[in-house]
Amino acid sequence: MLRALVMLQNGALEGRRVLLLGDDDSVSIAIGLLGRSLGHDDLTRGVVVADVDDRFLSFISAAAKKEQIRIDTVHHDLRDPLPDALTDSFDTIETDPPYTFEGARLFLARGREALSLEGSGVCFFSFAQWPAPQMLELQELFVAFGWAIRNVWPNFNRYAGATVLGNAGQLIELHRGKVVASDLPTWSGPLYTADVNPRSRAYICAECGAQLVLGQNRTPDTIEALKAVGCPVCSGRAFHRQAGRG
Ligand SMILES: C[S@@+](CC[C@H](N)C(=O)[O-])C[C@H]1O[C@@H](n2cnc3c(N)ncnc32)[C@H](O)[C@@H]1O
Incomplete structure (x- = not known):
């Protein structure tokens, strides 16, 4: 809910087409409930969740139905390029990728594919608090993808018991500074923390x-x-x- 509020405060929700790349934290539901509490039938111009895990998609669909909020879910493995229906179609991306360099790169690449070529383009990117040398690599990745860092909230996302990944992660707000061509083919290398x-x-x-x-x-x-x-x-x-x- 706090993540949805920060997105709202920073103009990333109202009237925006929003894509969540993976959503085990149910941010899509928070966005829907937030819109409803503000008295909007549809705060955004559509919220779509793309996730490889049908358990999360079913949970989100059932909650959305129960709460009478509109969320579209798409089963998609982000290792594969986005389907046409999700390409060049969104204003705002929200994601909590695998906390590996490869995970960050893959999810950023798919986010770039999803963004509409018109307009600014925003990405709310949750990530582990890495030491400075690795943060530098991550920031180089943002630059390579044409993203400028607008805000960083340290220790924003808190996960009880997630000792290996760190109990708290940062939230980074990225704004597209320039459009960079995107053509990351299917990825078959290591991706998740446990692989790496x-x-x-x-x-x-x-x-x-x-x-x-x-x-x-x-x-x-x-x-x-x-x-x-x-x-x-x-x-x-x-x-x-x-x-x-x-
Ligand atoms: C990547 S996980 C969060 C991982 C956590 N940050 C870590 O490093 O362990 C967040 C969401 O992404 C989804 N996800 C993971 N791999 C995916 C993939 N290849 N394609 C689509 N969604 C994926 C998960 O199902 C989950 O809902």
Whole structure:
């Protein structure tokens, strides 16, 4: 809701066509509820969510139906270029990409494809608080994509328990300074934090202390699957991420 309010305050919602690239934080619902609380039938000129995960899309659609707010959802893997219907069609992008350089690059590239070539173009970009050398690389990426940084809110997004990624992330407001051609083909390289940082794949069983690495030695690929089958040593179902590995 705070993210939606900041977007409203900075002119990124009213009368704008808004695309959310991934929306597990349900910012689309916050935008809809905000518009309704301000007495608008349609504060924006349309809110679209593109996400690869049908669970989030179903949740958002069901909530939108219940609250009688208009949100369009599109199943799309952002590793692939945007479909024509989403290309060159939006004024505002909102995204919380994977907190890796590759994730930032991919989601920024798709955001650029989605923006209408006319008008200014704004992107609300949530990201981890990286140390200065990596922040410099991220800022070089913004420049390469033609974005100027308008505002940075440190520690704006707070995630209880997200110790590997950092509990708090920054919100960055980007404005398009110039149109840069976009032609990132399908991306098949590493993308997510776990692809890039193996430490986030190592877990300790809370019951017996067994060390388990997702995807290795017949340990399932995801923590959800590991919890479902239980620890191979003691069948316990609680796990902590292993600190300091990798
Ligand atoms: C990228 S995740 C947030 C990740 C978090 N910042 C991190 O580094 O772990 C935010 C949203 O993007 C969606 N998402 C992730 N990968 C995607 C992809 N390849 N295409 C479309 N949406 C994707 C997720 O389903 C989720 O709703």
